[in-house]
Amino acid sequence: MTATTTARPALATGGRRPRRRAPARDFRTTRWGWAYSAPAVLIFAAFVIVPTGYTFYVSLWKWNALNPAMSVYRGLGNYQRLFDATQPTFLSSLWHSLYFSGAMVVGGTALSLALALLLQRGGALLNASRVALFLPHATPMIATSMIWVWIFNPRFGLADWMLHSLHLPTSQWLQSSTSAMPAVIVYSLWHEVGFTTVVFLGGLAVLPNELSEAARMDGCSAWQEFWHITWHQLRPVTVFVVAITAITSLQAFTQFYQLSDGGPVYATTTLSYLVYQEAFVLSDTGYGAALAVVLFAVTVFFTLVRRRTATGADSALT
Amino acid sequence: MTTASSRGIRSVIKTGRAGRLARRALALLIGAAFVFPFYWTVVISLGRPGEFSDFPPVLLPHWDWSNWARAWHAAPWVRLFGNTVLIASSTVLLCLATSLLAGFAFGVLRFPGRKFLTMLVLAVLMMPGTVLIIPDYVLASDLHLLNTYWIQIIPWGASVFGIFLVRQFFLAIPQEILDAAALDGASRLRVLWSIGIPMVRPALVIIAVNVFLGSWNSFLWPVIMTSSSMDSSSTVQPVEVGLSTFASAEGTDFPGLAAAVTFTTLPVMAFFLVLQRQFIRGALSAAGGVRG
Numbered sequence: 096m097t098a099t100t101t102a103r104p105a106l107a108t109g110g111r112r113p114r115r116r117a118p119a120r121d122f123r124t125t126r127w128g129w130a131y132s133a134p135a136v137l138i139f140a141a142f143v144i145v146p147t148g149y150t151f152y153v154s155l156w157k158w159n160a161l162n163p164a165m166s167v168y169r170g171l172g173n174y175q176r177l178f179d180a181t182q183p184t185f186l187s188s189l190w191h192s193l194y195f196s197g198a199m200v201v202g203g204t205a206l207s208l209a210l211a212l213l214l215q216r217g218g219a220l221l222n223a224s225r226v227a228l229f230l231p232h233a234t235p236m237i238a239t240s241m242i243w244v245w246i247f248n249p250r251f252g253l254a255d256w257m258l259h260s261l262h263l264p265t266s267q268w269l270q271s272s273t274s275a276m277p278a279v280i281v282y283s284l285w286h287e288v289g290f291t292t293v294v295f296l297g298g299l300a301v302l303p304n305e306l307s308e309a310a311r312m313d314g315c316s317a318w319q320e321f322w323h324i325t326w327h328q329l330r331p332v333t334v335f336v337v338a339i340t341a342i343t344s345l346q347a348f349t350q351f352y353q354l355s356d357g358g359p360v361y362a363t364t365t366l367s368y369l370v371y372q373e374a375f376v377l378s379d380t381g382y383g384a385a386l387a388v389v390l391f392a393v394t395v396f397f398t399l400v401r402r403r404t405a406t407g408a409d410s411a412l413t
Numbered sequence: 414m415t416t417a418s419s420r421g422i423r424s425v426i427k428t429g430r431a432g433r434l435a436r437r438a439l440a441l442l443i444g445a446a447f448v449f450p451f452y453w454t455v456v457i458s459l460g461r462p463g464e465f466s467d468f469p470p471v472l473l474p475h476w477d478w479s480n481w482a483r484a485w486h487a488a489p490w491v492r493l494f495g496n497t498v499l500i501a502s503s504t505v506l507l508c509l510a511t512s513l514l515a516g517f518a519f520g521v522l523r524f525p526g527r528k529f530l531t532m533l534v535l536a537v538l539m540m541p542g543t544v545l546i547i548p549d550y551v552l553a554s555d556l557h558l559l560n561t562y563w564i565q566i567i568p569w570g571a572s573v574f575g576i577f578l579v580r581q582f583f584l585a586i587p588q589e590i591l592d593a594a595a596l597d598g599a600s601r602l603r604v605l606w607s608i609g610i611p612m613v614r615p616a617l618v619i620i621a622v623n624v625f626l627g628s629w630n631s632f633l634w635p636v637i638m639t640s641s642s643m644d645s646s647s648t649v650q651p652v653e654v655g656l657s658t659f660a661s662a663e664g665t666d667f668p669g670l671a672a673a674v675t676f677t678t679l680p681v682m683a684f685f686l687v688l689q690r691q692f693i694r695g696a697l698s699a700a701g702g703v704r705g
Contacts, residue, residue, distance in 0.1 A: 122595030122604070128524030135515035135571040136530060139537050142568040146548035147540050153547060163551070213440055220437050224444030226689050231447060233685035233692060235630040237653045238678045241660055241670060242450045245457065253453060256469050285447065290696055297697035346541045349632045353657065367543040374547050375637060387544040394541050 134175030147391065154384035166381070173385035183361035183369060185386065187310055191276065192365040192393070196344035198280045199287070203340050206331065207288045212321070213293035225296070229289035231413065236286065240353035243282045254278075272362035275355050279363055287343070291336045299325070338401045345394055366390045451678075458671035469539040480668035481676065487663060488673075492648060493655040494680070500565045500635075500651055501628035508569030508624045509617055515571075516579025516613070517605050521591060537573050546637055553638055562649055564638045569628060575620040579699065619695040622688050629681050632657070652677050 152172050159165040177185040210228065214221045231239060246253045247268035253263040268278040302325065310320045326333075348367045351357055357364040357372065364372070370390060374383025458481065459474035518524070519531055549568065552558075558564040590612070594604045610617070632653050639650045648655075656677050660670055685692060 122592060122601065123521060124523045125601070126524050127601065128518045128522040128527055129530075131514045131518035131522065132530050135511040136533065137448035138511065138535060138567065138571040141526045142552075143540050143545060143548055144533070144546050146552060149548035149551070150544055153551065160551075160554075184442055204416070210443070212438065213443070218437070221440050224440040225693070226686070227444035227448045229689065229693065229696075230426075230451075230682065230685065233626060234451075234678050234682055235632070235656075236651050237632050237657050239450070241656075241674050242454045245667065245671075246450060247416050251470055253450075253470055255488070259469075274681075285450075289447070293693050309461050342538075342541070346543050348543060367541075370547070371633070371637075375550075380547060380551075384547050387547055390541060391544045394544075395539055398539050 125147055130212045143303060150384050154388050156381045158380035158384070160378055160380050173179060173382045174246050176382060177385065177389070183364045187361065188364050188366045190368040192345060192367065194276060195280060195347065195365055200337055200340050200345040202280065202284055203288055204336050205293055206284060207291035207336065208295050210288065210292040211299055214292070215296060226292065230290055231286045232289040236349040237353050239242060239286060239388065240282065240350050243354060247278050269355050270359060272360045275359060275362045279350055279355055282354060283347065291340065294336055295329070295332060298329050302328050334401065341397050342394060345390065451685050457668055458675050462668060477521055481672040484669040484672040488655055488659050489648065490652070493650060493652040496649055497629055497651040500562060503566045504569045504628045504689030505621050505624045507566065508572050509621060512570040512579050512620055513610070513617065515576045516583060517609060519576065520580035520583030534573055534576060542633065546633060548556055550637055558638050560649055565635055572620065572624060575624065578616045578620060579613050582616040583609070586612050617680055618691050619698060622691045623695050626681065626685065652658045
């Protein structure tokens with residue numbers, strides 16, 4: 096008991112009573128901090144940090160996966176190949192990545208914000224809908240992609256059946272090179288939007304009420320209240336949602352593998368998918384590594400852009 | 414005219430009882446739409462052969478369980494499930510240990526180089542998994558770790574999210590509590606074990622459920638790091654990879670595949686539904702973290 100009462104003033108005033116402060120300082124200040132961090136840092140070093148550097152190294156070789164000693168140094172040759180016209184081209188896959196990520200960022204953010212506004216302020220039924228929305232995010236992409244292959248089937252799928260019932264023109268979905276990417280985007284929104292909705296709900300739950308109430312008293316419409324106040328207050332949460340969606344979309348792989356297989360005619364071959372394809376299907380590890388380096392650069396670019404545009408409030412997660 | 418009518422609707426929504434009802438109805442409809450694909454899969458899995466390709470689609474099950482039996486016998490599902498559970502639980506245990514220790518170090522301890530290590534761990538967030546898969550494959554191959562449980566567990570045994578969540582919780586604990594214990598002569602590990610763990614327990618639960626689910630749902634990593642050997646009973650592959658292999662082998666047997674999708678997804682769905690509060694708290698804490 097005495098310990099608690101003596102320690103408090105010592106920490107609060109910071110140094111006026113060095114004699115009492117000493118044990119607490121000794122407890123906190125220790126080189127053993129390295130040892131406590133070591134397990135996590137070693138795992139990251141071995142499987143993330145060093146391998147990132149190693150990717151650069153591999154990208155300079157015509158890498159022989161079976162016998163690395165037989166690899167041939169190519170310098171920047173793999174990077175020059177990026178601009179070759181062989182299908183699927185690097186530039187088209189880069190475009191597909193940006194197309195997908197852009198649609199996910201804009202569509203996902205708008206949709207999840209709208210859903211969060213709809214579902215905020217409790218009630219058992221709204222909570223149940225929240226769980227229903229989150230459910231796809233919690234289930235494996237492989238399994239759910241298979242379901243959506245059937246939904247998108249132009250012969251018997253639910254998607255065309257719905258369009259047909261509404262007397263709208265039907266679509267070939269995954270089987271046409273123009274509608275394949277939109278179909279993958281629809282699936283991905285279904286899979287991801289539950290998570291970002293809950294993030295927005297978390298943001299909405301901690302917003303101070305005074306401003307909104309004042310606005311309502313002054314006769315603002317619901318839309319004005321949202322546009323001038325809520326949206327503004329939610330800015331840090333929006334920045335976070337945009338960032339996390341951009342990064343996960345750039346890395347997205349499983350849905351392109353199981354849903355569309357990168358096709359038809361490479362229409363859904365994104366940069367991530369092309370890395371896999373070149374390195375592990377065509378066994379051109381060096382070229383795959385060069386593509387991975389570009390993907391890394393794109394990710395870093397977006398992270399840095401976001402940091403420059405982010406305000407101080409969201410620095411906790413940057 | 415549209416603006417006038419939509420404003421009318423909105424004022425009703427804001428005030429009236431009808432509006433509250435409309436909002437509930439819309440929420441219910443959207444919730445049902447999100448769950449419907451799962452329901453439809455169950456319907457296909459219980460349908461008569463050939464029926465799946467009917468148009469308009471069949472929307473009620475016929476309770477034909479033969480598809481389930483056929484799918485269940487076509488692959489070593491028990492082994493695959495066992496692999497997934499083993500890999501996911503080991504990853505969780507490792508992740509809890511590393512997150513707890515590093516979160517304690519970053520949130521409580523003071524030591525030279527702490528800033529540097531914190532930045533280093535944060536930098537990990539910028540390195541996408543797709544970039545790492547090539548060098549990690551080369552590394553795993555050199556270390557003869559391909560086709561083992563180890564390569565599916567250890568690389569995922571540390572989580573930036575986990576470390577920073579534990580750190581946040583430690584920062585929120587009144588400093589006196591830990592210091593008092595230290596003054597009473599407890600060692601640092603003792604303080605962490607008997608005072609730290611109970612106080613950051615909610616963080617540990619959030620980490621555990623999220624890492625477990627993440628491990629269960631991962632695909633690219635295990636598909637690269639293990640080779641497909643479905644007929645063998647010694648496979649180390651997780652169930653999702655098994656499902657993908659099953660799909661490419663039996664691609665045209667839609668009801669059978671729907672059955673496999675259903676019984677491989679049900680456990681993870683039940684896991685989520687039982688612990689959904691923890692998942693939603695995890696996502697909420699992401700937003701809370703944003704607001705610092």
